[in-house]
Amino acid sequence: MTETAPLAALTPADLATLAGIELGDARKLVSSYHRTGGLPRIAPAGVRRVALERARAVTHTPALTVESRAASALDPFVKYAFAAPDGARFEAVRIPLERAGRYSVCVSSQVGCALACTFCATGRMGLARNLEPWEIVEQIRAVRAELPAPGRVHGVVFQGMGEPLANLAAVVQAARVLSEPSALAIDGRAVTVCTSGLPTGIRALARELPAARLGWSVGSALEQTRASLMPIERAHPLREVLAAMGEHAALTRQSPMWAYTMLAGVNDGDDHALALARLAHAFADTYGRRPRVSLVAYNSIGPGDPYDRSSPERESRFRDVLSAEGVAAIRRYSGGSDVAAACGQLAAG
Ligand code: SF4
Incomplete structure (x- = not known):
């Protein structure tokens, strides 16, 4: 039996090549899939019957099961738990954006x-x-299907379960499908890939998805503290990550986003704020781009x-120290903590 490809993971160009059909037909069939979740029974207007038959012969349409939806009582966040056909479970979060009717979806890239x-x-x-790429795309389709009208998915952030740069080929393929006008039509610049800091992956991301934004989880600007929070520091120390981010910035002409999760008594002291400010300045001086720093409140992991x-007073003092050093930091609102949908809390059991 010949292997078939999940249609959700194909761009029109991929489908045209795989099925040996014209690009125009492939576009209409991909668009039909993203609207309905399947191929039409009979060829729609403007699509050759043979093109539909060929597309059907080389693709299949696996689906995720939505196991649960947990809507936060605190804010309009919704956490989705999915099951794949093999029983693997993972989560995504619907995030309301400031502009009414616009949403971002925080997706998982790995199970664990x-x-x-x-x-x-x-x-x-x-x-x-x-x-798999289709499992990433389907998370967004599932969230989109339940948006209150006239809502639309404006952006996607790879910050759910998993390290996206450790599954880069799937992330890149999914992002290509997401930004296809005939698929999910999400602007490539509204896709953010957040990493703990894998230098090879950061460089590859710049080449493969130059429009995507890069987010980096800092942990701490002090190497010892960072190593105690993020074992990856031992394999890829700060300076290596910074060099890769610098190359990313040069190639994409974009500033990276630095996310700093504040942990009481661990990385929220004045010395940590000064170290973070110094690191941000060193990056800007060396690579010509100021990182956009956001402070993330820690959410309990169980x-x-x-x-x-960190206490509100400590957090505000941390920001003051940064600001006195000339580094502006925003506080990232991480919602849905009552349903464990907030940053760092995703863990499908
Ligand atoms: S924060 Fe660290 S452990 Fe958690 S998903 Fe990201 S890379 Fe993995």
Whole structure:
């Protein structure tokens, strides 16, 4: 039996090549799939019957099951738990954007994660497997299908379960489909890929998806503290990550976003703020782009939680120290903490 490809993972150009059909036909069939979740029974207007038959012969349409939806009572976030046909479970979060009717979807790229950051619930699970491109695309389709009218998915952020740069080929293919006008039509510049800091992946991302934005989880600007929070620091120390981010910035002409999860008594002291400011200046001086720094409040990751959230006073003092050093930082609102949908909390059981 010849292997067929999941249609959700194909751009029109991929489908045209695979099925040996014209690009115009492929576009209409891909568009039909993204509207309905399947291929039409009879060829729609303007599509040759033979093109539909060929497309059907080389593709299949696997589906994710939505196992649960948890809507936050605190804010309009919704956490989705999905099951793949093999039983693998993972999560995505619908995030309302400031402009009414616009949403972003925070998607998973792996089932679990091998990188074991100590402040992250997913990091406690270990890695079960990579997600396939279609499994990434389908998370967004499933969230989109339930948006209140006239809502639309404006952006996608790879910050759910998993390290996206450890599954780069699937992330790149999914992002290509997402930004296809006949598929999900999400602007490539509204796709953000967040990493714990894998230098080879950062460089490859710049080449493969130059429009996508790069986010980096800092952990700490002090190497020792970073190593205690993020084991990856031992394999790829700060200076290596910065060099890769610098190359990314030069190639894409974009500033990276630095996300700093604040942990009480661990990385929220004045010395940490000064180190972060120095690192941001060093990056800007060396690579000509100022990183956009955002401070993320810590959310509990469950039993045996080793950390506490920084107090509002500490957080504000941290920002003041940054600001006195000439570094503006925004506070990223991470919602849905009552349904464990907030940053660092995703861990499908
Ligand atoms: S923060 Fe990201 S890279 Fe670190 S363990 Fe969690 S999912 Fe993996």
